[in-house]
Amino acid sequence: MTARMHRLSNGLTVAVEHMAGVETAAVGLYAAVGARSEPDGRTGLAHMVEHMVFKGAASRDARAIAEDIEDVGGSLNAWTARDQTVFNARLLAADLPLGVEIIADLIRAPHFDAAELEREKSVVLAELGEARDTPDDIVFDHLQAAAFPGQSLGRPVLGDETSIAAIDVTALHGWLAGQYRPEALVLAAAGKIDEDAFLRQAEARFGDMAPGSPPSIPSATFTAGVHHDVRRFDQLHLALAFPGVGYLDADVHALGVFAGAAGGGASSRLFQEVREKRGLAYSVYSWNHSYADTGVFGVYLAAARRDGAKALALTREVLARTAEELTDAELQRAKIQAKAGLLMGAESVQARCDNLARGIQIHGRIAPLSESVERFEAVTLAQARRAGAAALAGGEVLATVGGKLATAA
The missing domain is CATH 3.30.830.10 (Metalloenzyme, LuxS/M16 peptidase-like)
Known part of the structure; x- marks a missing residue:
């Protein structure tokens, strides 16, 4: 190719x-x-x-x-x-x-x-x-x-x-x-x-479009906050977020690995602790999304309303422990999951087209998948822990649908 x-x-x-x-x-x-x-x-x-x-x-x-x-x-x-x-x-x-x-x-x-x-x-x-x-x-x-x-x-x-x-x-x-x-x-x-x-x-x-660039995009600042949508649903839906990093930041891959280890799959700490061991949520996962100048690292979970406060408290606890105690085995698993996700997702013509364009928009050049793979593989245990700890220390946003919870961290 x-x-x-x-x-x-x-x-x-x-x-x-x-x-x-x-x-x-x-x-x-x-x-x-x-x-x-x-x-x-x-x-x-x-x-x-x-x-x-x-x-x-x-x-x-x-x-x-x-x-x-x-x-x-x-x-x-x-x-x-x-x-x-x-x-x-x-x-x-x-x-x-x-x-x-x-x-x-x-x-x-x-x-x-x-x-x-x-x-x-x-x-x-x-x-x-x-x-x-x-x-x-x-x-x-x-x-x-x-x-x-x-x-x-x-x-x-x-x-x-x-x-x-x-x-x-x-x-x-x-x-x-x-x-x-x-x-x-x-x-x-x-x-x-x-x-x-x-x-x-x-x-x-x-080719005959008039040359030029669009107006500049306003910068953004992550701010701690809370939003409760108190309409009643069968479950409480909760999203917790912390400041991430821009897609050109040196820690973007380290934070991605941390997000994967914390809640990227069924073997992750959040899934095992919140769902498997405690049964406090049916769905729980974490993600990391970057923009040009900022980002969001977050967790989503859906729980019975009676379990919402316990699930939230445990989620915070698990995230804090992950930043302190992330193991090398967890790191390697998260890195291989990131690599597999990139390579498996690139096997269709549509995915290749999307990746080609997005790489150019981010880097100003063609960024081969191998480059991202190498950067994920290069993340060290210390870097992943540090990136996670920095996000958790940057202020918290809590949003819920289906009920209101105490917000104290």
């Missing part, structure tokens, strides 16, 4: 990875903008744009977009995060030009019809209602809001009723014009790729 990166004259990055032995391809446009880039009062705008481009673009209406991609057995998808928006297609290799064409049309020639926008607002409001009624989903929005209060990084990706109602066609066009600038975009493809042909397609579809 070979991966190469190119830049068009306007600053847009094009990346391609040829994979032997496959007959399909994945292509995506990866924008380094998302909900975090939204100005005050515009929460949900990035997500609404992602929805609305599929209502019609260039010569196609919504039905034609769906039919043209499915007529060749392909699929088209998109998603919005706090720091990224992605439009991607999966097709047979011969149909890759169609995928590039449609993706280009979506962001360069959307119809943005006012009547369609009003209908789509109802769809997004239904999506918002579904999220709010899903406690193991909405608890993470509560956690993010408590960790980054009053900051764009703390706002929900979907927005709220007021911000969604305020979105108009002018705002949609303004978002694309201001944020989707070539220097913030990566067009990536992986699979059975003719590199020269793909570069010609990229130049034809994106």
